[in-house]
Amino acid sequence: xxxxxxxxxxxxxxxxxxxxxxxxxxxxxxxxxxxxxxxxxxxxxxxxxxxxxxxxxxxxxxxxxxxxxxxxxxxxxxxxxxxxxxxxxxxxxxxxxxxxxxxxxxxxxxxxxxxxxxxxxxxxxxxxxxxxxxxxxxxxxxxxxxxxxxxxxxxxxxxxxxxxxxxxxxxxxxxxxxxxxxxxxxxxxxxxxxxxxxxxxxxxxxxxxxxxxxxxxxxxxxxx
Numbered sequence: 001x002x003x004x005x006x007x008x009x010x011x012x013x014x015x016x017x018x019x020x021x022x023x024x025x026x027x028x029x030x031x032x033x034x035x036x037x038x039x040x041x042x043x044x045x046x047x048x049x050x051x052x053x054x055x056x057x058x059x060x061x062x063x064x065x066x067x068x069x070x071x072x073x074x075x076x077x078x079x080x081x082x083x084x085x086x087x088x089x090x091x092x093x094x095x096x097x098x099x100x101x102x103x104x105x106x107x108x109x110x111x112x113x114x115x116x117x118x119x120x121x122x123x124x125x126x127x128x129x130x131x132x133x134x135x136x137x138x139x140x141x142x143x144x145x146x147x148x149x150x151x152x153x154x155x156x157x158x159x160x161x162x163x164x165x166x167x168x169x170x171x172x173x174x175x176x177x178x179x180x181x182x183x184x185x186x187x188x189x190x191x192x193x194x195x196x197x198x199x200x201x202x203x204x205x206x207x208x209x210x211x212x213x214x215x216x217x218x219x220x221x222x223x224x
Contacts, residue, residue: 013035013042013097013178013202014035014202014203015200015201016200016201016202016203017198017201018147018196018199018201019196019197021203022146026206027153027154028153028154029153030157031155031156031206033075033076033156033204033206033207034076034205035077035202035203035204035205036102036207038102039101039102040099040175040176041075041099041102042097042098042202043074043097043100043105044073044074044075044077044096044097045073045074045095045096045098046084046087046092046095046096047064047065047091047093048090048091048093048094050063051063051064051065051094052094052179053094053179055096056094056177059176060170060174061174067166070166071160071166071170072159072160072161074158075157075204077202077204078146078147079142079144079156079158080095086187086191087181087185088188094181095181096177096179097176097178097180097202098174098176098178099175099177099178100173100174100175101175102210104169104173106209106210106211108137108159108161108165109139109159109218110209110214111135111137112135112137112138112139112159113135113138114139136161136163136164136166137159137160137161137162138159138160138161139157139160140158140160141155141156142158143155143156147191147199157218187199187200
């Protein structure tokens, strides 16, 4: 069994006890929970080892990464853990924290089109399909999850990106690529009722885009 992470070793991603954060996170509604500062925001993806480790070593995506598809990014760490089974699912063993420029992330939000048809935003299905075809970014709201994988009332955002926008994401818009796989493996051992008080997760708070006009584009209701 691997020892727990030495708390004296600085993490490139700020972390806090999960139980402390859970008391202040919104209970319900659509929210972008993320770790961010004045210039950057962190999103997460999970990859097979050869792809993830290459990206962490080079600070960009290259070997094993396809720019000819849609790739989904998640600003919410626990949503990523639900999706990857805390790094245990095949092809998702390496968890990457990807620090992006906030200007770029907000541009993604501005370009995003709902992944499913919403008559509140588009008069016809044809007009929605035309918007989907014209945009390289999709937005989808999914149930958020607790560390055990159970659904909660809150909704979490993920963004799908493709084309030249994906290429920008995978190269020039990346400020930092951090391999969190060891941290994930250590914290996975704390996902039990007996050890939950020890569980650490990246520090996250509600994120609002700099331009308030972006929010109504992200779903039927504005961000809470």
